[in-house]
Each structure stands twice: as C-alpha cells, then as structure tokens.
Amino acid sequence: MMWLNWRQFRVQALVGAGALAIIAAYLLYYGADVRDGYDVYQAGCQGAADCAQARSQFRSAYENTLLFLAAGLGLIPAVIGTFWGAPLIARELENGTHRLVWNQSVTRPRWLLSKVLLVGLAAMILTGASAALLTWAAHPFDEVVKNEFSTFVFGARNIAPIGYAALAFTLGTIAGLLLRRTLPAMAVTLVLFLAFQFFFPNVVRPSLMPPDKATLPMTAQAINEAQNLGSIGGGPVINGVKVPGAPDAWIASTSPLRTSDGKTLDGAKFNNCINTPPKTGASGTFGDAAVCLEKLDLHVDVRYHPASRYWAFQWLETSIYLALSGLLTAFGLWRIRRRVS
Template identity: 30%
Template sequence: MTHAPFLARGGSLPRLGLAWVTWRQHRFALYGLLGMLACFAALMVAGGLQARSTYEQLGLAQCTSYSSGRCQQLADDLFTSYGTKWPFLFLLLLPAAFGAFLGGPLIARELETGTYRFAWTQGAGRTRWLLTKLTLIAVVLVAVTAGYGALYSWYNAPLDHVLPTGFGDYLNFELEGIVFPVQTLLAFAAGVFTGLLIRRTMVAVGTVFLGSFGLLMATVFKLRQDYMAPLTTTDKPGLRDWVVGTGFADPAGHLLSDSQSRSLYMKYVAQLPSGDGPTSVHTAPYRDWLQARHYAIVTSYHPAGRFWPFQLIEAGWMGLLTLLLAVATVWLVRRRIG
C-alpha cells in the first residue's frame, strides 16, 4: 500500500508524498518514452554535428545564393548528408504516444483494478490526487517536448539556411514553435478523459493513440491552411512562404474553374507534335504556352510572416480544448465516480 507511509498524524498526505507516488506509479512508462527520446536525441546530435562539418567542408558559407550553379549542387550535397533525418518523422507520433501511454492509464487503471477505493479515500482526497498527477505529468511533458523542439531546431539549422522550405512544412512547423508541447498536452488530457469514460486501460490506450494521431493528421492536412485566408500572386512566392494551391487566370483576370483549367490543358496537349503526350510535357513549356496567350498562373500562399500567428491560433484552440477536457475530468471524478 504505497500511500500509507505518507499519511500525516492528522490524516493528510504531506505535500511531496503525492509527487513521489505519482513518480512511482508512472516511472516505467516515463522510462520507456524518455529512453526512446534519448535515442532520437542521440541521432539528432550526431546528425547535426555531421551536417555542420559538411557545411564547413563544402564552403557553403561563401555562397550568397543556393538556387543555381555550383552552390546549388553544394546545397544538394548537404541535403544528402542529412541521411538520418527520415526517422524524425516518427516524432509526429510522440503526442499520441504520450497521451496514450501516460494519460490513458492514469485513471482507467485505478477504475479497472478497483484501487481508486483506497487511493481516493486517503488524506489527500480525490481532487488533490488528480490535480497533483495532472500538473506534475503536464510539467514534465512540456519540459521534454519544448527541449526536443529546441534540439530539432539546432539540428535542422544548416539545412534550413541553404534549403529553406515554406513554413507549412509539417515537421518544421510542429517542432520549431510552441505547437508541439500544446499538442502533447491535448493528447494527454484526452487520454485521461477517455480512460475515465472507458475504464479499460488497453482500450483507452488504443483509442487515444488512434484518435490523437488522427486529429493531428486532420490538423496538418485539412485545418491548418484555413486558419487565415491565403493571399494570391502571379509572381513567384518567397522561399519561406507556404504555397497552398495554384490556379489559372484568363486574359481578363478571371480565375478559371477546375473544369476550365483541365479544358485549357487539353487544348495545349492537342497542339503538341504527333507522338508527344501528357507524359512528355514539362511545366516550363506549358507556362510559356499560357503566357503567350496572356493566361497567368495564380499561386495561393501564406506569407512567411504568418508563422507565429498560425502557431498562436493552433496553440490557442488546442490549449482551450485541453483546459475543457481537464475541467471535465476533474468534475466527473468529484461528482460521478465513487
């Protein structure tokens, strides 16, 4: 009975007692997740050091532009040196993993095994028991994910300098701002709430993992680009702008519909010399053909300056949802469970 040694004479639990109990109950899950993070961190440190060495050896610091000529080839060589970057796509699974394996069992295990009858009748009380656990684990998650985001920014800095990408690049957007810790807190809060409702640890873990990852994918590929209305331009967007779509405008400046764009393209294909077909068509000739007929290619994009507004919008609605889930969880534990 791990709670008993911390009962004070008056029946209350010392302030540090619940913190120690929280650590004891969740240490193995934390060990496993932190061990996995340590492996990824070691890969990032090794890859970052290698990339910086390659950057110096290639003399990329002497280049003023990396879009053409020898400097473009050197930039491509640097990109090749980032051969270990692909595993970090799995970092996108971390919020779901933290939510499932730390949040899912937090209450579900107590309810499933019946130990809540003991844990919640001690001097600390169920509300203090829950708030202490939520707060301590949340602090650890924020510290770990924020530190990991800073490490990724350091690791990616040489490549980002020579081959910048639009801020909508999902790996960079997740890890180089404030979104990553908030995503993790949301998954954790959802895990605790789901475990409270389902009361089965393994079912809660699976449900939270799939649900959290599904929400992330929906956010990345559907919701995020609509946080603000995109701008349009007939010029080439900046390297760090986020291109979200392209279209065509007729000589009068009217945007073409999808069917009109396809019809225009078929006209272009029809006038190609015999033996040529769509598979041999390159973008540049088609652009020349359009410009000769006074059509314009219109690009929809979010300028690079929207990176932090987008970060704040996403962190805002996720943070609000996290708070609502936490309040609902505390209310249900206080009023409905027992």
Template identity: 30%
Template sequence: MIWLIWRHYRWLAALGILALVVMIPLFVLNAHAINVASQQPDLAYCFHEDNRSCNLVVFPGMTTLTWYFLVVQTFPLLPFVVGIFLGAPLLAREYEQRTHKFVWMQSVSSSRWLSTNLMFVGGAVVLGFGALSLIATWWSFIQDATVSSPWSTFMIRGSVFVANALFSLMFGVMVGAAIRRVLPAMVVTLLILIPLQIALSMGYPYLFPPSSQLEYNFKIVHGEVIGLLDDQPQDLIVWKGQVGADGKIPIDALYNPCPDDKLTGEALRRCNASSFHELVKYHRFNEHFWPLQLITTALLLALAAVCTGTTYWLLRR
C-alpha cells in the same frame, strides 16, 4: 502519494530520459556535419540556393537525409504515444483495478489525487517535449537551407510540439475517465486522435489569414521574387486558381468570358489577358510562421483546458 506516482511512472520516465540522451546527440551530429561541409570550398555548390539537396554521412549507416526523413515522419507521432500510454491509463487503470476506492477513501480527495498526478505527469511531458522541441527547432533552421521546406517541420518546432503533447495527454486522461477500462480507452484515444491530428496538420494554415498575390509564378520567373523557386519553397501555398478581371472572384470552370468562336487574334489575346489571372494564397515563412505557431499553440492549450475541465467533471459524477 508522490512516492506512489514515482513507482507508477519511473520506468516510463527512465525511457523518456534515455530517448533524449540518444536523440539529442544525433541532432547535434547531423547539424555539425552540415555546418562543417558548408564551410568547405569544394562543397560550396552543395549549399547553393539552386542545389539544396546535400546527403552527407553523419556516421556509418546514417546520412543527413536519412535522419531528416526519419524525424519528419516519426516525431509528429510522439504526441500519440503520450496520449495512449500516459493519458488513457492514468484514470482508467484506477477504475479498472478498483484501487480508486482505496485511494480516494483516505485523506486525499479524488480531485487532489488527480491534480497531483497531472502536475507530475504533465510537468514531465512539458519538460521532455520542451527539451526535444528546442533541439528540433535549432536543427530545423539548419535544415531549411539544405533539404526541404521549413513548413514540413511546423508540427515539431517551437511551442506547437509541446502544446500538442499536452493536449494529447489530457485527451487520453479524459477518455480514460469516461470509459474506465484501460485497453478500450487506449484504442478510443488512438482512433479519435488520428483524425484530430490530421485535421490539425492540414488545417493550421487556415488559422491565420494568408497573403494573396496575382500572377505569383509569373513574378517569380521574371525576378520579382515573393517566394523562392519550386526546388526550395519558403512559402506555404494555401490555395491557387484562376480569378476574373477583378482579381478576387474565382472563375467558373464552365464559364468562358472570351469565347474563341466570337473573338480571334489580338482581341482574343487582350480579352484573355484582362479576364484570366492566377491568384495564389500563401504564407511566407518569415512573416507568418511564428504567428501561426502561437495561434496553433493557443488552440491546443484551449482544447487541453476543455479536456481537463471535462475530466474533473467526470471524476465528480
């Protein structure tokens, strides 16, 4: 049985190993170029906190910014690949080719067959994405000081990247068990994973209560730094708007507590100063990034467990 699983997935395993062999040196070269440049006195200005936009040549045809944007735009799509090309066909192929009638009539039960497949395929996904996540996390910490916000790499750092791949795998397996046709299962997996992934990437900041601050931008401008300036924000802004005198309740856009047809001059200024406040809700990187990673990971693993349980239930029907 193990030999049969290897026969099915040996080319995909080889492709995954080849991808790691190619990508890991690119991460290392990229980080090395930045580290070497940051130690050169004539390039020190490039890494100053007011100028963090270095674009260094890693090798001909590839700069640090090119690799950064390539990683940020393509790596979040890798869980789709797992769900579509590994998860969806896993059971659907057996049903479509009717090989399940032969396999499950032997001494191996359907549940044991599925468990063995999930153990090997899921283990390979966890190991592969774990290795990729380790190198991407290390590389991202170097990028934080030179390119953009650390929150732009949230979905490819730490445990979230691995949990997301595992969830996508189990979701694809569940869809394949329900539809029992390879191509429809792959299409449905893609169409449903797209909104799920968009919801996850946009909704994870709301899984943990954000900090809030009155007059956020005012305090930054006047040196009371709670975040960095707009050219390199370390804080993830969740919500901003105007609130009333209590500092909590948002002001109705149609309601003006200080009408200029009744108040003028100093009285109008004082009324505005006491009635209108800017409230910003945000996540600070060094306080909320890893708690959000753990919560998002737990959510993805719970969803993966639900998909796994549903798959076994469908298998026994």
C-alpha cells in the same frame, strides 16, 4: 500524494529518460553532420548557377532523413497519450485501486489533478526537449531550404510539439476516465489524436490568420519554378508556385490554372501542352510545356502567409492545443467529482 504518483510513474519516467538520451545522442551526432554539409554547401556557392547546384545537393543529402525524424517526433505525443495518458486513470478504475486513495483525506479532484500535473509536465518536457534537439540539428538545413511551414516540419520544430504533447496526454487521460478500460482507452486515444493531427494543420491552421491574396501570371519562368503540374486526374493545376517579393511564403491555397477571363483552363488544352507541346528546345523543369502554357495567357489566384508570420502561427497553435488540454482537464475534474463511483 505527489510521492505516491512518482512511485507509480517512475518506470515510465525512466523509460522516457532513456529514450530522450538516445534521441539526444543521435541528434547531436546528426546535427554535426548537417553542419559539415552546410559548410560544403557554402564553399560551393560561388555564383548563381553554382549555388543552385550546391543547394540541390545539400537538400537531397539531408531532406529525407529530416522528414523521417520529423515524422518520428510527431509520433511521440501520440505514444505518450496512448501509453501514459490512457492507462493513467483507466488502470486505477479497472483494478479498483482508486478506492484506496479516495478513502483517505485526498479528494477526487486533487487526486486527478496531481496525476495530470506530474505526468503531463513530464510529457511536455520529453517532447519539448526532443523538439529543441531536432530544431537545433536541422537549423542549417531549414535556413537553406526555407520550408518551415510544411506540415511535418512545422509540427516538429520549436514550441508547437509541447502543445501536442499536452493535448495527447490529457486526451488519453479523459478517454480512460470515460471508458474505464485501459485497452479501449488506448485505442480511442491513438485514433482520435492522429485524426486531429491530420485535421488541424490542413483545415484549421491556414485560417488562424487572414491570408494575403495575389494573382500570379504564369510565365514560363514562373511555371518552371513550380514543384509540379497537373493533378492525379490530369486537371489543370500547378503546385509549389512562388510569390514575387515573398519567395519563402506559405501558400495556403492555389486556384487551378485560369485564362484571362477568369475561367478554369480547358483540360484538353492543358493536356496538349503537357503531353505534346510544340518543340522549341526550351530548357527548365517543364521545358516546352511551360512555353506552351505561357502562350495561353494564364494566371493563378493564391492565398498565402508571409514567412514573417511563422512565430505567430507557432504561438497561436501551441496556445490552442494548451487551451484544449486545459478544457479537457477541467471536464475531467467535473466528471470525477460528480459521475465516477
């Protein structure tokens, strides 16, 4: 049975091996380039001001490419689910070739399980190897930038992509088993997996562990250290704040800017500070606007996870994806035994 499955899968396996070879060659080259840039960063980091400038230059040189690579790695499980998982059973059912196997001594669950194990393991190896290569290539950058909890970065490093590949593949396989048509199964797999990949990190991941809470006074310095001020509609919000004592923490949520009595800052006052602040000659990212806001005695309430929880989140998320993959496989074994003819 495994020999027959290998014969059917060998073309996809060769394509996957070729793709992995190309990915490895590029990431080995790019990882060496990142390390050269890291050496330049260290050489230029002689004082606080010099370090800030060197860090900014190092980040701008590699950030966009690494984000692009992370997004590309994030598509690998989706492609596997669509082109390996969805046709795996749907093509057999569509063409009627499943009857040939079922008329032999192989039971339906064993037939399905052997296919899932062989191709699923290949999917996890391909994705896991790609993630390991990208993790290695980006390691110096991640050490400097400390942005490992961002959505794209978290999902493209270490072990989490292995769980993504397992779920995408089994989702595609079960979609093919239920729909019995290859193209509809491919479309459904792609849409469902991408939707789940958007839903999980934004809704589920922040709640996997109870977050710590803190109230942060919005001094001019704290405001200037943030990433941005205001919302698309001009609301009094601030993003990218730092938690004192835990500068590398993952900020799960940040309240709007609040006054000392706990009320949300009036939008008109916020806009006045942003658009027409009193001239003080202050420096920093937001300059006079930060000084103006500081005088309003503001604070924000944040929920955050310390950087020390990173591996706990990696293991939890990977376990959840593998568990969902196992449940889908169990459902497929039940379904093929009782409902598929």
